[in-house]
Amino acid sequence: MPSLPDMTTPDVMALARDAAASQPHDPHLQDVDLKPAFFDWLCRMGDNTAILGHRISEWCGHGPVLEEDIALANTALDLIGHTQMWLGLAAEVEDAGRTADDLAFLRDAMKYRNVQLVELPNRDMAHTLMREFLFDAWHVEMLTALLQSGSPRVAEIAAKALKEVGYHVERSSDLVVRLGDGTDESHARMQDALDRLWPYAGELFLGDGVDAAVAKAGIAPAPGDLRAAWERTVDAVLDEATLRKPEGRFDVHRGGKQGRHTEHLGFILAEMQFLQRAYPGASW
């Protein structure tokens, strides 16, 4: 058992902040014209991982098998780590005195910029895993493209996150295949999840003025550029999983990136932001 001196070691968060102060120079952070779009785009990246991480963390202690409890918590942990990096950079770009925590815990739904796919309820493991797979297959392409970003800070975050997301897509693809080609029931559940989630997947590939501005600045690819690679992954995995790709449009549900969400996001935020809202200004 640690003694009292062990229990009162220096503040590790302060040490981390000091380490973060020695970042490479990135001229994009001072580009006033680019600022609103760059900030919004960084929020999109961070809000996607924040909300998906939140959803996956809801499984904690309730997984179908011990290994899944561990894997789900681990995945959620990775995504919350990505959120800290993306929203941390967003706060720096905004330069208005807000922190990553302020952005995560003090913005209301209309200011959240995640795609609708990630805020949908978990329902069961089939929906949870299929959603992860559809997202991971996009995430890995996005981060790979961002390795070439003209913004060294963005490229640095992408390189860190990609190490983890490589495992995410490997795991979710593998489970989609196994459950799709498992029992009749697991197949039916996976097909149902795919049919239900499919109309939300396309929002990941829809571009708008924000995307155009960051693409023009050489920071990120245009969303549509990632579609072909994503489809190749999805087609191959669904084929091996003996699942049928839905015929309807995959971009029916859209608007999350611009702050128009499903009814579910408000409840997520009510839960997630409770302490910060109930005790304004307290330090945790």
Next chain:
Amino acid sequence: MYAQMVKSEGMKTLDEMSPEERAFQERIDRGEKIEPKEWMPDGYRKTLVRQIGQHAHSEIVGQLPEGNWITRAPTLERKAILLAKVQDEAGHGLYLYSAAETLGVSRDELTGKLLSGKMKYSSIFNYPTLTWADMGAVGWLVDGAAIMNQVPLQRTSYGPYSRAMIRICKEESFHQRQGYAIMMKMARGTPEQKEMAQDALNRFWYPALMMFGPSDKDSVHSAQSMAWKIKMNTNDELRQKFVDETVPQAEYLGLTVPDETLRWNDARGHYDFAQPDWDEFFEVLKGNGPCNRERLEARREAWERGAWFRDGLNAYADKAAARRASASIAAE
């Protein structure tokens, strides 16, 4: 301590033992480790399965009271730390079930006994986590009490258990410090935060003392387990050590331990302190604690709702094995 009131088999003197039993006891006395495929008395095996199983179940059920606050953690950093901690607990469950498997009992078998109520988990996880300060109190007091027992168990006689405990202790010590870090923030925060911190200490103090189990200084079961080195100290020794180390930590936080009789006793060199309400402890063990029903229901539901998932993976594994077999026949 995550194993409470584990019954062990009857105690024999060296003269009463068979030659095998005597040789076994002498190995333990010399400090040798017992490994899975070596001969061991049935009682040793059965007691270890009960003890390791109960510890494993405690790690698994223990995910729930802390998991309760993951979605409400107040900052990204706190959320990440709590997720990492709860994930560690699940990992401890995995090491421990694996250690139990080396004794010839499967994880599914042990899980079945947990879900049917035949095996217990630590009484502490039947208490609710009501405010964020409880995440601090659980790490500080509950993990702190667990470490008291687990540190000596690193030297236990059964090799796989000892090795699991070495890994677990590294992480638990970190968990306790993160709990204390939360308590420091709260105790030095706003008046509301300090009130939450004191309230958490008030609610968790006595349940934490109960984790060591009732006094066992005259217990035959304990004497046998101690001879086998699967229990290293009496419950009272560990409880005293916990109180002696925890009281100065509470003082440093500026919080009051909810025990008016608490005094430093110069003659003993220890704190004198009040015993917890042992009637409450036995009620909790019987299933009448504040959250017994919810905790067990949550685990049962997770298991039942996960049946299709486990069946699906098993079916795929069987198909894949059959495909490999037919491919290798075709290749010949």
